[in-house]
Amino acid sequence: MRLSEVSFRYSRRGPWVLRDVELSLGPGTVAEVTGRNGAGKSTLLRLLAGIVPASRGSVTGRPAVVGYAPDVFPVDQPFTVSAYLAHLAGIRRVPRSSGTALAERLNATHLLGLPLGDLSKGSAQKIGLIQALLAPPGLLILDEPFAGLDEQTRAELPSIIGEVAAGGGAVVVSDHQNQLREFPGAVRWLVEGGAVSVQDGDRPRRAVIEVIVDAADAAEVEQKLRADGHVTRRVG
Numbered sequence: 001m002r003l004s005e006v007s008f009r010y011s012r013r014g015p016w017v018l019r020d021v022e023l024s025l026g027p028g029t030v031a032e033v034t035g036r037n038g039a040g041k042s043t044l045l046r047l048l049a050g051i052v053p054a055s056r057g058s059v060t061g062r063p064a065v066v067g068y069a070p071d072v073f074p075v076d077q078p079f080t081v082s083a084y085l086a087h088l089a090g091i092r093r094v095p096r097s098s099g100t101a102l103a104e105r106l107n108a109t110h111l112l113g114l115p116l117g118d119l120s121k122g123s124a125q126k127i128g129l130i131q132a133l134l135a136p137p138g139l140l141i142l143d144e145p146f147a148g149l150d151e152q153t154r155a156e157l158p159s160i161i162g163e164v165a166a167g168g169g170a171v172v173v174s175d176h177q178n179q180l181r182e183f184p185g186a187v188r189w190l191v192e193g194g195a196v197s198v199q200d201g202d203r204p205r206r207a208v209i210e211v212i213v214d215a216a217d218a219a220e221v222e223q224k225l226r227a228d229g230h231v232t233r234r235v236g
């Protein structure tokens, strides 16, 4: 996917939020978007997701399936969580069980029967994340996903991001707390003064190794690897 000379403003006479942005995003790339409050991180994410069109320039090569979790998930919809996820599963042509499986993984099964309007901010954030992951995304965009989440879900997020990337999806995460700083292979985009600069840093390249362990030890090994900052994924 490529952004060429992209500029954006919210209204015809409004101030430019982003100017002449040049970015490319390959399959399996994880990009962390940083910048001060109001710099334009959410705007850049909306442009990438296709929620808003570029005012000037072009956005090309956007993958067909985009999962987008906004910074504030809109809960003013008259559905229960499970009806909402089932409805979306239908639209995205994935089994209804996808939502339930993700709810289990993200410790959200207790939310399934609740009306969307009754969700707390953190719970709404979780459902926003689940809906973004319902169909395996070619592009996953997470706007400040760490902000409202509980500790357990927060700890799970790097693995989820790693899995999407390992499957060839690109992932863009805005994160002003730099929680992905240590994420192996992530690139950093700094939004500042309307420009987006790619921060190279000395990040090690990512490598994937397969480790086969006794099933009985799997949870313990996984926990140790994660504690050491590695991204793990159960296969089979």
Ligand SMILES: Nc1ncnc2c1ncn2[C@@H]1O[C@H](COP(=O)(O)OP(=O)(O)OP(=O)(O)O)[C@@H](O)[C@H]1O
Residues within 6 Å of the ligand: 010, 017, 035, 036, 037, 038, 039, 040, 041, 042, 043, 044, 176
């Ligand atoms: N819907 C909108 N209409 C008009 N201006 C907007 C809109 N959304 C954001 N802006 C303006 O665009 C600029 C960039 O906002 P944006 O939300 O993209 O920044 P951000 O870096 O994500 O900030 P934060 O870290 O506070 O979420 C700000 O000046 C903001 O006021």
